[in-house]
Amino acid sequence: MKRRDFLKATLGGTAALVGAGNVEARPNLEPATEAVGMLYDSTLCVGCKACVSKCKEVNDMPPVIENGENAWDSARDLSGDTLNVIKVYRDGAAAVKDAEIDGFAFEKRSCMHCVDPGCVSVCPVTAMRRNPKTGIVTHHAEACIGCRTCMVSCPYNVPQFQYNELFGQIHKCQMCNQAGVERIDKGQMTGCAEVCPTGATLFGSRKLLLEEAKRRTALKPGDSYNYPRGDISKPESYHEKEVPTYKPHVWGEKEAGGTNVMHISSVAFDKLGMPPLGERSAASIAESVQHSVYSFMALPALALAGLTYVVRRNTNDEDEGGDA
Amino acid sequence: MSGHQALGGRILTKPFMVLMVIWLIGSFFGVQRFFMDGMGAVSNLNGGYAWGIWVVYDVVVGTAFACGGYALAIAVYVFNKGRYHPLVRSAVLASLLGYAMGGFGAFFDMGRFWQFYEIFLPKNWNFNAVMLEVGLCVAIYIIVLFLEFAPAVLERLGMRNAQNTLNKVLFFLIALGVLLPTMHQSSLGSLLITMGHKIHPLWQTMHFQPLLALVTALIMGFSIVVFEASTSAVSFGRQPESSLLSGLSKAVIGLLSFFLLVRVVILLLQGKLGLIFAGDLGSLLFLFEMALFIIPLVILLSPARRSRGSQLLIAAVSMLFAGAMYRFNAFLITYDPGPGYSYFPSTPEIMITLSIIALELMIYLVLVKTLPVLHSEA
Ligand code: SF4
Ligand code: SF4
Ligand code: SF4
Numbered sequence: 281m282k283r284r285d286f287l288k289a290t291l292g293g294t295a296a297l298v299g300a301g302n303v304e305a306r307p308n309l310e311p312a313t314e315a316v317g318m319l320y321d322s323t324l325c326v327g328c329k330a331c332v333s334k335c336k337e338v339n340d341m342p343p344v345i346e347n348g349e350n351a352w353d354s355a356r357d358l359s360g361d362t363l364n365v366i367k368v369y370r371d372g373a374a375a376v377k378d379a380e381i382d383g384f385a386f387e388k389r390s391c392m393h394c395v396d397p398g399c400v401s402v403c404p405v406t407a408m409r410r411n412p413k414t415g416i417v418t419h420h421a422e423a424c425i426g427c428r429t430c431m432v433s434c435p436y437n438v439p440q441f442q443y444n445e446l447f448g449q450i451h452k453c454q455m456c457n458q459a460g461v462e463r464i465d466k467g468q469m470t471g472c473a474e475v476c477p478t479g480a481t482l483f484g485s486r487k488l489l490l491e492e493a494k495r496r497t498a499l500k501p502g503d504s505y506n507y508p509r510g511d512i513s514k515p516e517s518y519h520e521k522e523v524p525t526y527k528p529h530v531w532g533e534k535e536a537g538g539t540n541v542m543h544i545s546s547v548a549f550d551k552l553g554m555p556p557l558g559e560r561s562a563a564s565i566a567e568s569v570q571h572s573v574y575s576f577m578a579l580p581a582l583a584l585a586g587l588t589y590v591v592r593r594n595t596n597d598e599d600e601g602g603d604a
Numbered sequence: 605m606s607g608h609q610a611l612g613g614r615i616l617t618k619p620f621m622v623l624m625v626i627w628l629i630g631s632f633f634g635v636q637r638f639f640m641d642g643m644g645a646v647s648n649l650n651g652g653y654a655w656g657i658w659v660v661y662d663v664v665v666g667t668a669f670a671c672g673g674y675a676l677a678i679a680v681y682v683f684n685k686g687r688y689h690p691l692v693r694s695a696v697l698a699s700l701l702g703y704a705m706g707g708f709g710a711f712f713d714m715g716r717f718w719q720f721y722e723i724f725l726p727k728n729w730n731f732n733a734v735m736l737e738v739g740l741c742v743a744i745y746i747i748v749l750f751l752e753f754a755p756a757v758l759e760r761l762g763m764r765n766a767q768n769t770l771n772k773v774l775f776f777l778i779a780l781g782v783l784l785p786t787m788h789q790s791s792l793g794s795l796l797i798t799m800g801h802k803i804h805p806l807w808q809t810m811h812f813q814p815l816l817a818l819v820t821a822l823i824m825g826f827s828i829v830v831f832e833a834s835t836s837a838v839s840f841g842r843q844p845e846s847s848l849l850s851g852l853s854k855a856v857i858g859l860l861s862f863f864l865l866v867r868v869v870i871l872l873l874q875g876k877l878g879l880i881f882a883g884d885l886g887s888l889l890f891l892f893e894m895a896l897f898i899i900p901l902v903i904l905l906s907p908a909r910r911s912r913g914s915q916l917l918i919a920a921v922s923m924l925f926a927g928a929m930y931r932f933n934a935f936l937i938t939y940d941p942g943p944g945y946s947y948f949p950s951t952p953e954i955m956i957t958l959s960i961i962a963l964e965l966m967i968y969l970v971l972v973k974t975l976p977v978l979h980s981e982a
Contacts, residue, residue, distance in 0.1 A: 357944060358651060402798050404736035405728040423728050426715020429735045431654035433798040437941050440651050441715050443644030448715060536800070553943055555801050562800030567732045569811055570794055574737075580783060587779035591681040 305568040308537035308561050309396040312415030315486035316455070316464060317393055317532075317540030318473055319493050322547065323378050323524040324480035324507060325386040327366055331472035331481055335364040335390075338456050338463070338471035357389070360442030363453040364390040364472055369552050378524055378546035385545065387552040388481065390472070391438045391453035393417050394561070396537030399430035399439055399452075401563035407450075408439075411457075414464065415486070415540050418454045426450070433562070435536055435555050469511045476509065478519070484512030486540050490533060493544050497526040537561035608693055608756065608976035615970055623962040630959020633952040637712065646952035652945025655713075657957050660936045662709020664792055665928045667742065670702020671825030672832060673749060674785040678822075679855060681778050690979035693756055694832050697977055700749040701964045707746055708960050710739075734794045741788035748780045756975045786818065793817025796934055804886045804938035806879050807930075809870045816930075819863045824927035826856045827900075827920040849916065853904045856923070860901045864894070889933050896926035 336343055341361050358365055367389055372382035379385075397417050399408040407424040410417050419439070430439045430450065442448030456463040456470045463470065473483035482489065489512060499505055503523045508515030524546050531549050532542035535557040545552060574580060637646045649656050672695040680692060714720055722728055723739050730736055751770065758767040793813035796803050809816060830852055871877050880887055900919035902909075909915045936947075949957075972978055 398798060398800070401732050402735060403730055404733040404739055405722050405725075406730040407728075421716075423719075423722050424716055425720055425722050426717070427713075427735060427739075428654035428715055429733070429795070429798070431651070432802065432941075433800075435800060435802075437652050437945070441649075441654065442642075443647070443649060443715075444642060445644075446638075446640070446642040447718065448642060448644075450715070555942055557801060562798050563732075565810055566734060566794055566797040569797060569814065570732070570734055570737070570791070573790070573794075573814060580787060583786075584779055584783050587682065587782050588776055591779045591782070592775040594681045 306564050306571070308559075308564050311395045311486055311538060311540070312411065312413055314413050315395070315415035315540050316484065317415070317486045317489055317542065318455075318470060319482045319484070319489040319512070320388045320541065320543045321480050321482070321493075321496065321507075322385055322387055322543065322545035322552070323526070324478040324521075325366065325388065326478055326480070327368065327386045328477065329366050330475045330477060331388070332362070332364055332366060334471040334475040335453070336362070338461060339363055341451075358438060358440050360440050360444070360448060360451050362440075363451060364388065367553065369547055371551075380547050380551060383547070385547040385552065386480075387545075388472075388543070389436070389438075389553075390541070391417065391455070392436055392532060392539035392541045393453075393455060394435075394537065394539050396561035396563050398433040398435060398536075398561065398563045401567060402429045402433040404429070414455075414457070416455045416457050416464065417452075418458055419450055419452055421449045424450055435557055435562070473510060479507050479509035479515075482508065482512050483510065486542075488512050489542060490530065493530040493533075493542055496523075497528050497530060497544055499523040499526070501525040534559045537564065607690065608759070608979050610760070610976050611973045611978060613973055615973060620966060620969060623966050626955075626962040627959045627966065630955045630957075630962070633956050634712070634959070636952070637956070638717070643713075643715065646950065646956065648947055648950045648953060650945060650947065652941035653939070653947035655935065656947060657936070657949045657953060658709045658713035660932060661957055662712075662960060663706045664935055665931050666709065667703055667706040667792075668789065668821045668824045668927055668931065669828060669924070670699045670706065671785060671789065671821045672702075672828035673699030673752070673781065673825075674789075675822055675825030676829050677778055677781050679826075679852070681775075682782060691829065691833060693753070693979065694972070694977050695829055696749060696752045697756070697968065697971060698828065698832060700746070700753050701968055703742065703746050703749060705960050705964045706742065708963075709957065710742075712956055712960075734791050734798060737791045738788050738795070741784050741791070745781070745784040745788065748777050748784060751777050752781055756977055760975050785821065789821035790814035790818040792821075792931075799939070802939055802941050803934060804940065805874075805876050806871070806886055806890045807934035807938060809874065812866065812870050815866065816863070819859055819866070820927040820930050823856065823859050823863065823897075823923055826852055826859070827923035827927075830856075830916065830920040831924075849910075853910050856919075857901065857904050860897055860904075860923070864897055864901070867894075886938050889929070889937060893926060893929040893933060896922050896929055900926070 333343070341363070344362060356365065367387045369385045369387060371380060371384070374382065374384040376383040377385065393416060395415065397408065397410055400410050400417060404427065405423040405425060407420045408417060408430055409420065426441065426448070428441055431437065431441065439450050439452045441450050457465060468474070469483035473481045482492070492512060496505065501523055504520050505523050506518045506520055508518050510516040526544055526546060527548060529549065530542055530544055531554060532539035536559070543549070550556065633646045637643050643649065647656060647658070673692070676692055676695045711717055711720065723736070752774070754770055755767055758770065791814065793816055796808065796813045797810055800808070830849060833849060871880070880890055899922040903915050903919040904910050910919070
């Protein structure tokens with residue numbers, strides 16, 4: 281081949297390397313075949329934090345005590361010691377529950393178990409894994425190098441590193457199904473759903489929970505509805521309650537590809553601290569770009585071949601030209 | 605001989621002692637980080653800001669500063685401008701030290717440093733992960749740079765045979781030395797894609813991230829070369845060779861114009877031009893950053909200005925800051941993980957970064973004084 285052609289191939293290959301190649305986009309991942317999750321209904325939550333305590337017990341983590349007040353856990357945010365936390369939205373006088381103005385509302389923060397999880401996509405050592413059947417996202421510390429890319433790439437800031445320990449590790453909610461706990465595999469429900477007194481945290485298959493969420497958000501405010509507790513496929517009990525004014529929005533149906541843990545509420549989700557997400561997952565875009573750039577290493581190999589040829593030629597030129 | 609000379613002279617000069625003090629202070633905190641209390645005690649990293657200056661300065665910005673070897677290799681070998689050749693060795697040394705510093709920084713930042721080797725085990729590899737590509741590519745590139753620099757050491761030791769053997773495969777190492785930075789420098793941009801909404805819209809250009817990251821790497825690489833050209837000339841008490849600098853200037857003019865054009869067109873296409881004049885922190889930083897890219901362009905476009913050493917120096921410094929600002933803004937200053945989190949580096953965190961830089965400079969000074977690195981004709 282002529283030198284010009286090689287030069288062109290090299291430049292072409294190198295240009296394609298930086299994203300000018302034809303992009304075969306990967307769409308968002310689909311929900312796992314038997315995806316399980318939770319539905320958190322903020323309007324039912326009474327802020328008792330029973331779920332926070334139970335979560336610590338299931339995961340064998342110490343309670344966070346503030347001001348010597350140790351009736352319940354007083355963790356304020358997720359950390360290496362806290363996988364689940366109830367946060368409070370407050371506005372003005374904060375007098376009316378579930379009102380955006382002069383009101384207050386509760387919001388549960390724990391792993392959303394994304395359908396297309398950023399943490400799984402970015403982990404260089406496959407220490408974050410999505411179960412293909414249940415969709416549960418688990419962490420495997422034995423491979424983790426602690427680069428914390430999962431933290432910066434999780435839209436919800438869920439994975440938390442134990443900064444205060446010399447040999448710390450990443451912690452996140454694994455839907456009570458990590459090795460050694462395996463509540464879901466054993467046919468139990470998640471700890472937080474089990475202890476929730478009002479059914480604000482409801483366990484079940486993603487499909488059933490999504491149906492339930494849509495049913496609730498379509499109800500007429502003021503009517504009464506029979507709310508289940510525990511596991512939606514076999515509720516332990518029900519309680520009748522007046523229907524609040526839901527926002528017509530199921531968080532997690534579509535956000536960044538959807539989540540297995542979904543939320544509904546009377547207060548807009550941005551006020552509850554949810555991030556501004558579109559429907560496309562960042563993971564799917566990054567992977568599309570990266571794979572079209574690399575096309576499974578074919579382009580880098582081509583570019584290397586071209587570069588080697590060109591460099592060799594140019595170094596030979598120098599020798600012939602009697603380099604100073 | 606190759607025309608490269610060791611500078612000679614005393615090692616323990618005053619500046620060297622100052623660097624040593626900085627290095628010692630940083631090492632004290634390093635001991636605390638690795639042997640006593642962990643990284644929480646020495647850094648302000650938190651649940652929202654998982655990456656601070658160790659990643660963003662030492663790795664993301666630092667390796668771009670270290671792109672001199674990369675930029676020069678493209679100019680010298682790929683585009684066949686053999687006349688830049690005398691500068692390559694010192695550029696390679698600076699790159700080697702810069703990348704090694706990035707590696708150090710990454711290790712300080714590695715939460716589970718005791719099992720760092722897990723990333724080298726193929727059974728763990730996640731081919732979807734940009735971080736895997738960055739990690740492996742940078743590691744291999746450090747080895748490549750080391751081998752590219754080895755002739756200087758072998759020459760000093762008088763090992764002609766080894767030197768000849770290495771020279772036979774040097775062309776392949778140089779080709780790798782062009783390919784690998786192209787790969788991982790563009791991938792540093794792809795990391796921003798995965799961070800999605802946490803990146804300010806003015807910097808979240810999605811598909812264009814790898815391209816912009818690569819162009820800034822080249823811009824910073826070339827400005828470092830201009831720097832080195834003048835320092836090398838100064839050490840030998842001569843004027844920097846102007847034909848060399850004007851050649852480099854042309855490449856830089858092209859890169860700067862390309863960057864500015866692409867940057868603005870992307871914002872236009874993505875409907876974000878309005879954000880530039882929003883008057884908030886993001887827009888101010890953006891305007892400042894753009895000014896830093898425009899200043900060197902203005903200087904270099906005028907033949908009168910670019911022939912003056914002082915103007916050239918302003919252009920080079922401005923470019924270095926421009927590229928660094930671009931990366932700092934995108935990765936850290938405008939990075940927003942959501943309500944409840946804030947970050948400013950702690951004193952020990954800053955000292956650790958400074959100590960790594962100090963170590964890098966000390967090694968550089970020792971090596972240019974003892975090994976044939978600088979070229980008397982550059
Ligand atoms: S919420 Fe975060 S940690 Fe949980 S699955 Fe999604 S990306 Fe991963
Ligand atoms: S910190 Fe661990 S789990 Fe998270 S991305 Fe890095 S290696 Fe993976
Ligand atoms: S599912 Fe289990 S680990 Fe997750 S928040 Fe609930 S109790 Fe905690």
